[in-house]
Amino acid sequence: xxxxxxxxxxxxxxxxxxxxxxxxxxxxxxxxxxxxxxxxxxxxxxxxxxxxxxxxxxxxxxxxxxxxxxxxxxxxxxxxxxxxxxxxxxxxxxxxxxxxxxxxxxxxxxxxxxxxxxxxxxxxxxxxxxxxxxxxxxxxxxxxxxxxxxxxxxxxxxxxxxxxxxxxxxxxxxxxxxxxxxxxxxxxxxxxxxxxxxxxxxxxxxxxxxxxxxxxxxxxxxxxxxxxxxxxxxxxxxxxxxxxxxxxxxxxxxxxxxxxxxxxxxxxxxxxxxxxxx
Amino acid sequence: xxxxxxxxxxxxxxxxxxxxxxxxxxxxxxxxxxxxxxxxxxxxxxxxxxxxxxxxxxxxxxxxxxxxxxxxxxxxxxxxxxxxxxxxxxxxxxxxxxxxxxxxxxxxxxxxxxxxxxxxxxxxxxxxxxxxxxxxxxxxxxxxxxxxxxxxxxxxxxxxxxxxxxxxxxxxxxxxxxxxxxxxxxxxxxxxxxxxxxxxxxxxxxxxxxxxxxxxxxxxxxxxxxxxxxxxxxxxxxxxxxxxxxxxxxxxxxxxxxxxxxxxxxxxxxxxxxxxxx
Numbered sequence: 001x002x003x004x005x006x007x008x009x010x011x012x013x014x015x016x017x018x019x020x021x022x023x024x025x026x027x028x029x030x031x032x033x034x035x036x037x038x039x040x041x042x043x044x045x046x047x048x049x050x051x052x053x054x055x056x057x058x059x060x061x062x063x064x065x066x067x068x069x070x071x072x073x074x075x076x077x078x079x080x081x082x083x084x085x086x087x088x089x090x091x092x093x094x095x096x097x098x099x100x101x102x103x104x105x106x107x108x109x110x111x112x113x114x115x116x117x118x119x120x121x122x123x124x125x126x127x128x129x130x131x132x133x134x135x136x137x138x139x140x141x142x143x144x145x146x147x148x149x150x151x152x153x154x155x156x157x158x159x160x161x162x163x164x165x166x167x168x169x170x171x172x173x174x175x176x177x178x179x180x181x182x183x184x185x186x187x188x189x190x191x192x193x194x195x196x197x198x199x200x201x202x203x204x205x206x207x208x209x210x211x212x213x214x215x216x217x218x219x220x221x222x223x224x225x226x227x228x229x230x231x232x233x234x235x236x237x238x239x240x241x242x243x244x245x246x247x248x249x250x251x252x253x254x255x256x257x258x259x260x261x262x263x264x265x266x267x268x269x270x271x272x273x274x275x276x277x278x
Numbered sequence: 279x280x281x282x283x284x285x286x287x288x289x290x291x292x293x294x295x296x297x298x299x300x301x302x303x304x305x306x307x308x309x310x311x312x313x314x315x316x317x318x319x320x321x322x323x324x325x326x327x328x329x330x331x332x333x334x335x336x337x338x339x340x341x342x343x344x345x346x347x348x349x350x351x352x353x354x355x356x357x358x359x360x361x362x363x364x365x366x367x368x369x370x371x372x373x374x375x376x377x378x379x380x381x382x383x384x385x386x387x388x389x390x391x392x393x394x395x396x397x398x399x400x401x402x403x404x405x406x407x408x409x410x411x412x413x414x415x416x417x418x419x420x421x422x423x424x425x426x427x428x429x430x431x432x433x434x435x436x437x438x439x440x441x442x443x444x445x446x447x448x449x450x451x452x453x454x455x456x457x458x459x460x461x462x463x464x465x466x467x468x469x470x471x472x473x474x475x476x477x478x479x480x481x482x483x484x485x486x487x488x489x490x491x492x493x494x495x496x497x498x499x500x501x502x503x504x505x506x507x508x509x510x511x512x513x514x515x516x517x518x519x520x521x522x523x524x525x526x527x528x529x530x531x532x533x534x535x536x537x538x539x540x541x542x543x544x545x546x547x548x549x550x551x552x553x554x555x556x
């Protein structure tokens with residue numbers, strides 16, 4: 001399938017190269033550039049295929065018990081973090097995938113350094129940890145909402161890079177994903193939450209205050225993506241206005257990341273034919 | 279669908295009543311008593327329905343953020359713990375479900391009481407924690423493999439009951455599931471692991487040693503199930519020779535447990551109509 005081959009390029013198309021300067025205002029959040037067909041059945045079949053491949057790769061990751069995988073997902077409110085976690089990561093064995101949602105730090109957490117609670121949640125061998133929000137909030141939210149002096153969040157660019165370098169050197173594959181939605185799309189999604197009693201609980205009045213600072217957030221995110229994308233922990237800016245395309249791209253990025261690990265099923269130290277089941 | 283109504287009774291049919299004396303040798307591990315049809319497409323459609331219902335209930339649990347749910351799964355090797363976790367629990371939002379596999383305790387864990395590592399993994403509000411093996415291994419394995427003196431594991435019957443009572447009083451819904459397979463079925467599944475290079479890693483030569491002590495394990499489990507099923511944390515003995523039936527029954531037990539919580543979407547303290555998205 002041609003579309004299948006095209007989507008394979010997702011990792012490179014949307015990856016932020018180290019040193020690359022990003023201006024989110026210049027990027028098309030409704031891009032579906034890798035997609036040549038408009039037929040819905042086709043992309044849903046393709047997602048199905050991709051998720052099956054991802055599941056097989058994760059199974060091997062778990063079986064081998066050698067590599068650790070950390071996935072960081074950031075986005076504006078209603079950007080699709082939860083949906084993406086549900087759709088892409090629920091395809092895998094829940095035993096091998098832990099999704100951790102980081103909320104605003106509570107008092108005990110704030111009494112430590114900002115990486116303390118993050119470090120406790122990193123993946124062990126064989127596991128995938130998915131961070132729904134992350135240590136990057138401690139730069140973005142702190143900056144835009146002016147929670148701490150400027151020097152605090154500025155220093156953290158360096159600290160997150162150093163921390164991720166340590167994790168990478170110790171055997172962690174790191175994949176960072178920014179789900180890029182437009183202000184218009186966010187407006188529609190927030191309205192949909194207000195209109196649906198079963199979604200109302202996801203709406204928080206504070207989201208509107210953040211929405212008013214959209215421009216500041218875009219600036220903060222642009223800086224962040226420009227400064228913290230590294231070879232060992234690259235950011236991907238995924239066009240996320242279209243949920244189906246976002247899911248395909250994220251699934252593909254995950255597939256490519258796991259493929260790079262060059263995994264093998266572990267060798268056993270005994271001969272299967274010697275095992276007699278009585 | 280008649281079969282759909284019948285399967286609703288799963289919780290009561292397979293629940294161990296407090297004080298009930300269990301002899302696993304007398305129970306049919308290939309029972310499909312609730313099932314009146316032999317057509318495969320039908321039970322797979324039904325499972326699909328059940329998983330969709332479970333997903334909706336879990337979504338509400340997470341949204342409400344009020345109740346905690348602890349699921350304990352125990353079984354002999356190859357009894358289907360992993361498969362059950364994959365099939366039934368991967369249908370839900372991974373963000374709200376944490377599957378924790380307990381292996382033989384390592385040195386640090388052994389230097390604490392047996393409930394120390396367990397307590398660290400209990401669910402918080404809104405979450406489902408699934409224990410793949412649990413504190414019950416600290417009775418079963420310790421007894422059959424004679425790891426500690428008899429008095430140690432005998433005392434633990436009381437300790438697990440007390441611990442679970444505390445959890446329940448503090449707002450945790452506890453569901454305990456024993457997947458009951460026959461020795462013949464275990465033999466076939468272990469052989470299947472030996473025959474498939476992609477499953478070989480799941481086979482452990484030590485499993486054969488345990489298999490030789492099948493009778494002792496059945497006795498230990500029978501005692502355990504008889505002594506630790508309570509109103510607030512009942513055991514269910516699920517016939518597990520047929521994977522499709524096991525999945526249906528476990529899904530139904532989960533559905534019934536979540537329904538009992540009488541959940542509501544949280545009320546918001548503002549009026550949706552006052553929220554204007556600009």
